[in-house]
Amino acid sequence: MDSFDFAGTVAVITGGGSGIGRAAALSFAGRGARVVVSDLVGRRAEAVAAEVRSAGGQAAGIAVDVTRGEDFAALRDTALREFGRVDVVMNNAGVLAMGAPESLPDEAWEKVLDVNLLSIARSNRVFLPLLLKQGSGHVVNTASASGLLAYGFDRLPYVASKHAVVGMSEALALYLGPRGIGVTCVCPSGVMTNISEQITVYGQASSSPRAPAHGIVSAEKVGELTAEAVTQRRFLVLTVPAIQAELVERAADLDAYLNARIAEQDTRIVEQTPPAFHRGAHHPEDAA
Numbered sequence: 001m002d003s004f005d006f007a008g009t010v011a012v013i014t015g016g017g018s019g020i021g022r023a024a025a026l027s028f029a030g031r032g033a034r035v036v037v038s039d040l041v042g043r044r045a046e047a048v049a050a051e052v053r054s055a056g057g058q059a060a061g062i063a064v065d066v067t068r069g070e071d072f073a074a075l076r077d078t079a080l081r082e083f084g085r086v087d088v089v090m091n092n093a094g095v096l097a098m099g100a101p102e103s104l105p106d107e108a109w110e111k112v113l114d115v116n117l118l119s120i121a122r123s124n125r126v127f128l129p130l131l132l133k134q135g136s137g138h139v140v141n142t143a144s145a146s147g148l149l150a151y152g153f154d155r156l157p158y159v160a161s162k163h164a165v166v167g168m169s170e171a172l173a174l175y176l177g178p179r180g181i182g183v184t185c186v187c188p189s190g191v192m193t194n195i196s197e198q199i200t201v202y203g204q205a206s207s208s209p210r211a212p213a214h215g216i217v218s219a220e221k222v223g224e225l226t227a228e229a230v231t232q233r234r235f236l237v238l239t240v241p242a243i244q245a246e247l248v249e250r251a252a253d254l255d256a257y258l259n260a261r262i263a264e265q266d267t268r269i270v271e272q273t274p275p276a277f278h279r280g281a282h283h284p285e286d287a288a
């Protein structure tokens with residue numbers, strides 16, 4: 001497949017009012033795409049669209065709840081009305097529920113799977129017919145390093161949803177690649193965003209997961225890595241190279257890999273606290 005040139009294209013992004021989605025909107029627009037920024041919180045979407053415009057780009061903002069199929073239809077209609085086409089679809093909205101595995105109720109599973117996974121099924125139904133008809137375009141799904149490696153045992157629905165997003169993205173690449181449409185799956189490790197706002201914690205306490213200390217990158221870096229991967233038609237975006245080595249180790253001997261990780265776990269009971277995602281990237285409207 002030829003490389004992808006953002007110039008003159010139209011990109012739609014979910015969860016684009018903050019963090020990785022906001023950064024991707026700015027990176028895509030910086031390469032010449034017109035962007036439709038959507039978010040559950042409409043004023044955040046509008047604020048990011050205004051940021052793009054003040055940097056010289058073209059953008060529209062719209063409130064979209066990815067748990068509602070009709071909102072995806074409204075997102076498509078806005079893109080077609082404002083800019084006449086859709087080339088890039090970035091399914092990025094995500095939420096996190098935390099707690100010991102035995103304390104997570106159905107509602108935690110349902111919410112996380114609805115926002116993180118079923119949203120992409122809704123997006124596929126609305127946007128793939130457009131891309132398939134034109135025989136070009138690119139789909140970007142934001143998964144997580146937690147979709148490749150399962151160290152976060154205090155967030156089972158999140159890990160399950162993100163593994164499903166990786167698998168779904170691979171299968172989509174098989175379907176869409178021969179039809180001229182690329183797929184990129186973004187699998188960041190820690191990113192400085194506002195995701196801690198989207199965390200629901202269940203239960204009083206759980207064991208503390210011992211995850212590798214990979215460090216936290218900026219959302220802007222993830223936006224740039226994503227735009228570069230789309231341009232080069234690459235599938236996988238990692239923010240930490242060490243993940244690649246860990247995937248090789250895991251593939252070579254899953255039992256040995258898992259036993260080594262089990263031996264590292266700290267089984268003391270500690271107070272449940274959200275992970276160390278610092279409130280980082282400001283919400284654009286906070287700056288106003």
Ligand SMILES: NC(=O)c1ccc[n+]([C@@H]2O[C@H](COP(=O)([O-])OP(=O)(O)OC[C@H]3O[C@@H](n4cnc5c(N)ncnc54)[C@H](O)[C@@H]3O)[C@@H](O)[C@H]2O)c1
Nearest residue numbers: 015018019020040065066092093094144190191193194195
């Ligand atoms: N921050 C990290 O360390 C990290 C790591 C790996 C993967 N991710 C993934 O990156 C994606 C973006 O997260 P972020 O870190 O930028 O977080 P963020 O909270 O800064 O941004 C997420 C945005 O999604 C929106 N959102 C939440 N529920 C929504 C819904 N139902 N419909 C539409 N929008 C909704 C929020 O309003 C918010 O603006 C998520 O899928 C997340 O799982 C984040």
